[in-house]
Amino acid sequence: MGLYEISGQRQMDFMKKFDYIREAGTEGEKKAAETILQELKSFGVEGRLESFEIDTCRIQEASFSVTEPYKKEYVIAGYGRSGSTPSGGVEAPFCYVENGDDISLSYGKGKIVLVNQPVTCDLYNRLVEAGVSGFLTITGNPTDQGIDRIPLERSLRKMKETPIQGGILHYTDAVEMVEMGASRARLRIKQEYGKGISHNVIARIPGSDPAGEILTLTAHYDSVPAGKGAYDNMAGAAIIMELCRYFSKHRPRRTMEFVWFGAEEKGLVGSRNYVTVHEEELKNHAFNMNVDLAGQLVGGTVVGVTGDVSVCHMIEYMAHEAGIGMVTKNSIWGSDSNSFAWKGVPAMTLNRDGFGMHTRYDTIEYISPWSLQRSAQLLGYIGDRLGNIPVMPFKKEIPENFRMELEEYFKRIS
């Protein structure tokens, strides 16, 4: 493969066109999808949009105040998808339950509880079981200043029932409340659920062997509402764009489908839609190569492989050939590769560590052309070998333990 044809600077220039928030279902995401289509056109590839409906949630009000033994209103953000309190709010005793262990939670019945970590669906259900009246979770750290003292919204995954509501409070305020002995509080959350439209952008490079299998190269281009998602994951979107450009000029034996997924941040909604709509064709899919989190200079590369361990060995061998550092991890992965593996297609996600994910600091100023170039070279090398190898070097199988974990995973997020 002509690794020298891969340009980090060109990926960087592409990324600069997406210096805005691209939350699924919003104008930002739509505009980004159109820009991806234009970019494809600029090197002669005709892409298309595949649109689908998503559930949206808008928080209209989130307020919290301590009412006893002192009175003070604190700035909080609302916990999306936790529903709305009665219009007057919920007033109840207040209690700090740390990580939500059983002992701490045994004091939480009928109270608004303060809990450390982000509330996952599992923890949410435990809070409900413990009979709490509402919850606040802690964000940030004591060194935050200025705008960083303002908590950002988080969201639960979609759940059938949400009897209790929650908010997010800054670390410094949490410390103050506990030290001042807050014993009673009022929480008010109002949110509205609706529907929106999100889009996958798809471009196909037909392989020279018409009977051949299909390989997918994928990356999500939507962002969370909190930030511009340069590292997570416009960098991944740029990497596969660079590879689409390369493979459109060096047509491989196998067909390559490039997909920029929408609504990944809403629970892999774009990729789940893709594997459902194209379920019939998945019998021809041999492998999914996904990128999620990339482009920062300081970091190491991990390829998460959801498939037989032999796929890890194969990728490590190819990385040795390319001479680009990385390690593999054989497990399921919280990104769009999971959707493929769930439907029986071995999959990987290329992931580079970095900082700022899901924050307002996830911006292009921390992205490095050097890093983009290397990751695109590595993924391109793997794609080129698998695109042209006469016989795929591994079985199309998902190990039993991963299949079970994936069933659990998708049950949790749907």
Ligand SMILES: [Zn+2]
């Ligand atoms: Zn991501």
